[in-house]
Each structure stands twice: as C-alpha cells, then as structure tokens.
Amino acid sequence: MTIPSIFRPTAALLAALVFMITGCRKDDPKPIFEGPFLPANFPKPAYDLSQNPVTEAGFALGKKLFYDPILSRDNTISCGSCHISYAAFTHPDHPVSHGIDDLLGRRNALPIQNVLWRTSFFWDGGVPHLDFVPLNAIQSPVEMDEDPGRILQKLRAHPQYPALFKAAFGSEEINTARFLQALSQFMVMLVSANSRYDRYVRNEPGGVLTADELEGLNLFRQKCASCHATDLFTDQSFRNNGLDKSFYFDQGRFEVSALPQDEGKFAVPSLRNVASTSPYMHDGRFKRLEQVLDHYASGVQESPTLDPLLRQPDGKLGIPLTADEKRKIIAFLGTLTDEGFLRDKRFAE
C-alpha cells in the first residue's frame, strides 16, 4: 500500500520523531559511575584508593562539601571560593587569595588536579596525605578559620547531610574520617590527562602538535624536564628556583622541615593547564608565562640553597634560553591545556 502523497511528509516527520525519541532513550540511562581516570601515561597513584573507594554517592557528597561555605567559621568561604574549576581549581588573577573577613593569605592557591598521584601537598609539602589537606585550609585563620569539630556539628544538624552521609557510607554517622574521605573522593576524581599533549603521547586521535610545539617539547625535555618530570610534569621535590636572595618573608619548606638545607625551597608545581593557572610562583609574582621564562633565563638570584641545576658550568645562574626558544616552550606549554577537564560539568560548582 502506498501512502497518499499528502501524508508523506508527516510520515517522514513521525519516523524522524520516533527515531529521535528512541535515540534519546538509548542515551538516557545514566552512565555507569566510574572512579578516577587512570591514564596510561601516568605512574602508579600515590593515594591508596582501596582505603577509600570512590563511589557515586561519596563523590557527590564530596562535591557538595567542597562547594559548601558551611566549612568556614561564618559560612562565607568554601573550598571552591579559591579553587575554581575552569582555572584548574586555582584562583585566577589572585597572586594570593582572600579568605574569611577578606584576610589575605601568603601563598598562591595551588591547582587541585591529579592529586591522586601527589606524595605531599601545599607549597611547602607540609601535609603528607590528601585526606588531611582540607584541615589546613579549614583551620587557617586567614582562609576558613573553623574548628573541624564544629563543622561536624553543623553537618549533623543539617537537613540534608545525614542522608548524604548514609548514601555514601552506609549510615548517618558523621565523623572526621568520613568527612575527610568524602572530600578526598571528590578531589581524586579531578584528573587532567586529556590535553592535546596527552593524546599526542598516547597516539590518540587529535594528538597533533605543530612544528613549533614539537620543537618546544624537545626544548622542554632538555631544559625543564629534570624538575618538571614525568607526565605529571613535576618530580614532586622541593627546590629553590632563585626567586629571591633571602627568605625572610617566606622560608618555604624549612618552615615545616626545620632543616637548614630547605630554606627557600618550594614544591615543584605541575605544569598541566599552566596556561590557565596564572599567576605563577608560590607568591603569584608573575602574571605571564613569558615572565616565568625570563626569570629562568636571566632573573635567577644567588643564595646558599639555590638549586644546583640552576648553576651553569661557567658559573652563570639560570637556564640559557633564546627568545625563540622561550616562544616555542610557551607554545608547547599550551598543549598541556585540557579543555575537557576545565569544562567538566561533573566538577564545576
């Protein structure tokens, strides 16, 4: 039987509609929750996930806590206030952040990405386990200035949290371990490993670098990768990179290790998403990557703990870099931007 021509467009429309609906249905079931992405080009994680397995409910609870100002003394500052997802969880344009009562900190907010692989946290490495990272910001008098015991009381009295803790941990009990574990479950999910560079090293579609970027990568490997090592782009050591001659204002790692050889040393930061995490250095003194490379090329200052890698055989300080080399290295650093991570709705407030 033929369909009268007058109905034909309707039939086609109907068919299209049915197709769309079934098509929608197909996509509709919620995707199965997967734990953190473990990229092939990364080393073994430092965080023991078996001690705190990431679940959908745990991640959701962690995310709610991360963005909830209830964690601060006067309920005004959340973790997300200074760690903003589209800037790789840094505080864009803030050399140092303003916390509670608009008080200023002393150091630039570090990104929260790939923390699953980190062996120590903060610019001085003062916290050796991810679970205890939030306590630092919570108790800091210039950040959240809150007593963790009081946070637990606030959460217990909250209309939603007891049920969320039950969904995540099996009962409504809210204690320090569960509170910290939920935050860790959110933070370990923040994996950035899908930049163009990653696709290039994993031979994946879209992994194409331009000639300049490739030259920049080679220069980077020669001149930068001894500290910004592995595909985490940090060897996680503490080094004095010659920013200052003396360290009266900030003694760096020495303040937590009490070892004289650590004076003026700070953690080597990862360079992932570096084009989106301005300003740079522990005090956020440089706004642009050009200034960072200028520092290494010609701004390195002498001091007793200056990193030996910044002393050239002829006694000059820093890393020899021509203008062209700087430009290519910066071009390469741009390939470390992971747009998918920066715009991931699962992570954004």
Added chain:
Amino acid sequence: MKKYLFGIFISALLVAGLASCKKDKGEEDLTGFNDVEIEFENRAGNKPLVFGVEYENALGEVMKFSTFNYYVSNFVLIKNDGSEFIVPKDSCYFLCKHEDPKTRKVKIRNVPAGDYKAIRFIIGVDSLKSVSPASERLGVLDPADGAKGMYWNWNAGYIFVKAEGTSPQAPVDPGVNDRIFQYHIGLFGGYSSPTLNNIKTVTLELHHGEVAKVRRNGGPHFHIYVDILEMFTRPNNISVAANPKVHAGPFSKNLADNYADMFILDHVHNP
C-alpha cells in the same frame, strides 16, 4: 625446751613455705594472656606535678604549668629471654593528659603470659601513622576529636609533647596579656621528604633482675614517673626567658633531646 620446739616449728614452716614456693615455680602456668597496666605519674623533680604550683627549672626560673600532654605509642614488652611482644598497631597509641588522670593509666591487652624484663615505647607518633589515611586516624589520633589541640594542620602531624604555663621570667604575650610559655614539640622525620625527627624511643628496664609477670590469672602494673622538669634540662638547659615559645622550628630538637629521658620506671607490681 618450749623455745627449742618453737624454733623447730618455725623452721619447718619456712622449709614448707620454700618448698611450696619451688613447687609453684615448677608448675607455673605460662600459657594464656592477660593485660598489662602502665601508669604514668607526672612529677616535677621529686614532687608530684600539680598545675598552678611553682617549680624551678635548672636555670632557677619559676614555672607554673597549666597543660602537660604527651603521646606514647608503639609499645613493646621484652621477655627475660630477649624475645619481644609487639603491641598490635590498632591498640598502641595513647595520649596522656595531666588534667585527665584516667588517660594516664594505659592498658595493654592480651599480652602473652611470661616474665618480662623491660618495656619499650616511643614518645610521639611514628611516621607511618603520621602519613596514614583518615580511616586509620581514630580515637586519640582523630584531629577533630581525640587529637584536638595535639595536631598541626599546616604541618600535618601530631604534637608529641605539649607543656604550657606561666612564668614571671617569660616575656608578656600581647595576645593574652600574660607571661606565658608554650612548648609544642613534634615532627616525625617526614616520609617522602625528610624533616627534623623528634620521635624518641624509651626503654625502661626492671631493676635488679626483677621481672614483670604476666599470668593467666593476672598481669603486672608498671608505675612510671614522668618528670616535666626534665624537658628543660639535660642535655640542654632551656630558658623560659630566652625561649618562651617553641613549636616546629629547629630549636625543638633541644627539648626533644631533653624529654627523651623524662620517663623513669619507679616500680612494678606483680599479680
């Protein structure tokens, strides 16, 4: 004659007593387990420590204490034959607080029966525990609960020994408008990167060949003196005037070297 008979009677009793003692020893049951109790008695020199009372340090400065807390952990009991009973990790951390006497009576459970000649423990919290996940920081190790006031968030680790108070020789602290001193000593040596290590190991041996007896029907009670003034002398005399506040800096080593020998075994009661 009566006296003579009485003497024989006494001797017989003594022999019987000795014999029965020997018999007991031979048949002594060294199977099973029991608890060992360790009591820490805080002292200031040769006097019991009382908060608010004036004591003098080695430099003649007057100290009045208001806080005295310390972690003791990783207990090991050493048998006469040299073998060791290592207290399991899940029950070897204790926080003793002067203001709370029950925290100064520590119980080690399920110690195998035997004769013990020494006890060993550390002052502080070991590095492995100091970098362990939140799931393993319960009770006295919970930073928001049991360890409150004994945990540094910015240099994540425990304060091993905390002594606070006032001294007329200390400078006025403008924050509290009082002449206070604060000694918060920690630092576990770091894990992936080294830090100063103020953990001290204490070994206390029983005197004159005595033993602490753990038996199926009872356990021993160790009575340990903890002399707060030892924190301020031997090998380093600490001046309240010159160093009223010591926290996580390099100077803390001086106090750690001092407190290493503030624990003294006074006596052991056997069951």
